[in-house]
Amino acid sequence: MVVELISVGTELLLGNIVNTNTQFLAEKCALLGLSMYYQTVVGDNHDRLAQTVRTALERSDVVILTGGLGPTEDDMTKEVCAEVMGYPMEEDPHTRERIEEYFRNSAYKVIPDNNWKQAQVPAGARVLDNDNGTAPGLILEKDGKIAVLLPGPPVEMKPMFINQVYPYLQSLQPEVIRSQMIKICGIGESAVEEKLLDLIDGQTNPTIATYAKTGEVHVRVTAKAADEEAARKIMKPVVKEIRRRLGDFVYSTKENETLEMAVVKLLEKYELTATTAESCTGGLLAGRLVNVPGASEIFREGLITYSNKAKRKYLDVSKSTLKKYGAVSEQTAKEMAAGGVFATDSDVCVAVTGLAGPDGGTEEKPVGLVYIATYLKGSVKVESYHFKGDRAKIREQAVVKALDLLRRSILDNYR
């Protein structure tokens, strides 16, 4: 089955916003095993939108449109699709009720007149409730072709797609498609591919695909089968073999588990508290740990020691170390990590010191040089990196490597 995406909105043509809906939908369609050959962005213009929808319905089985379902005159996706597919419009009493309810619970005192437009739907279309706004989604079916209309704001579109459209598309498929994610840190994409090359080349079902993320590699194993159990059975030995080959580089096999979640889970498992001592990352590392709900159980305080004076005051880094080796050095990183543990009475500290640039680099210590250290129960680990990219990119990569060193330090000490 072939699916294609149409994003409707002049704001996309003007470059006011990045089109993240398309990436989200494309990834989910790939997961469903649907083929996709085209994605189009078109503005809020009757003739161009109608022509785009016509072309898409001719060459694809399913067309998913996002945007243009709002209450203003400009919004015309629903009307244009109804026209192209030959549906008359009618008011949907259920949607009218939902709009009334939405406004009752909102700060608005009166319902703007133009919002009633959103209760008009193509007669006989399947209406998708919107739990996060007033525009309902729609599914239109005609002559073996399907149009799925979704609101543009991601906060409305994503849950509607996941909860209502994904199961619908799944039910149209003769086969079940299941996939398993394997998330990896501490090794590059080409090294991962090299370790898995024979598996990647040799497999057609399941397939194995690698994706590079900042400081991470994600491997997705995808199987097609008659039912869920059969799909899982096909994947199992392949996933097991990939995990065996990659060992501790694998930090998670859960779709929604981030690196910081995996780290927090490990800290919780071994009942450890952690702290951070940051120079060039300046709080971003702690900020990512705290992004995990419930992080307060394992993280109580963190220190941002940007100046040398602060490194001495809070972390007791010795004056002679700073003088002899400099703030960006293995020795300083080690003393920062040890000092963090003693200053905060935590079980483990991860410390980062480096040159994020753009200025301040030398031949000996170039911009991008970052030292990361952990101190856990008297054991110190330190690693150095030379990251490429601008200031923001260098700091982002340092945060990922720091989280990963913390993860590996715990594994090495407790397993």
Next chain:
Amino acid sequence: MVVELISVGTELLLGNIVNTNTQFLAEKCALLGLSMYYQTVVGDNHDRLAQTVRTALERSDVVILTGGLGPTEDDMTKEVCAEVMGYPMEEDPHTRERIEEYFRNSAYKVIPDNNWKQAQVPAGARVLDNDNGTAPGLILEKDGKIAVLLPGPPVEMKPMFINQVYPYLQSLQPEVIRSQMIKICGIGESAVEEKLLDLIDGQTNPTIATYAKTGEVHVRVTAKAADEEAARKIMKPVVKEIRRRLGDFVYSTKENETLEMAVVKLLEKYELTATTAESCTGGLLAGRLVNVPGASEIFREGLITYSNKAKRKYLDVSKSTLKKYGAVSEQTAKEMAAGGVFATDSDVCVAVTGLAGPDGGTEEKPVGLVYIATYLKGSVKVESYHFKGDRAKIREQAVVKALDLLRRSILDNYR
């Protein structure tokens, strides 16, 4: 003049990456005053790509393609465009030399054979040097239609577009288009629009457009004129009037100046040092300040006090305040700000305490409730917010409001 974008790449159709190239190019084309009606994504497939290019050249004057210029068999954008527009291929000696040079300066010892494919160009095409990779860009002109071919990686595409394509497209335009950015914080988009409604409705040259960003509003004034000076003259009174109406809500009129840059500039101007005392934002606020190169002049240390114990230990928040009002309260925020100044000997401290969720909210103190306080020369300011969204979104908004409160505190004290 009508321009249209084609992004070539199966990885986009599979949702492996977000298409940020399109937003970048669309924004720049809008700045150039070009009209855009369509953006298309198509895979590395000869027939579909050729058809897409043909359709685009029929309905638009300029077609900008990104991606598919690499050295592998899959990459065919150049060959397909040459075929559609009737250009024979030939080797470009200058590009061959540049590829040799690129590899001499790289870690690779030998040049992979397939890289020579990148020296093949449509005969007579304008070749655009690639300073960040081996694939040259190309401009093909035929029968009044133009195709611009750019490499897909943003790090190669963006500088090539800015330095070589932007001036080229500008030279095709009969008029000069200039725009002026006005960046605003502390007031919502609809309130900004209300204040500017008569200006927005009344103007056709310059035009005024507003864009909502997280916690910020950007206003762009754009003028068309015969030359640069005339364009600036048209914009000047309008920009002045907008600044007058929005007053201190305007934090910058520079295209590339971020809120944290504006704050660091103010701190530098008044020779102030700043520190941060963070609870729910957990380092993100300091992380954003440190994103400004040279922040070490105004920021030396920051405290992440996630637990009550840490708030007492580092910031001397009183036990009775925490007990009586709770960690998420106006009183705690104020004491955190004051305590930050005394603990670090900085001139000003900005403190954040709030409930980022998803758990821990009550009717009285719901998730999203955040208190932000500043302490500067004995003067305290405190504000409360009730942010919507998930944990990450709540924390992101809190950081923006904290930076803005810091900015306004400095303005109020020093002006």
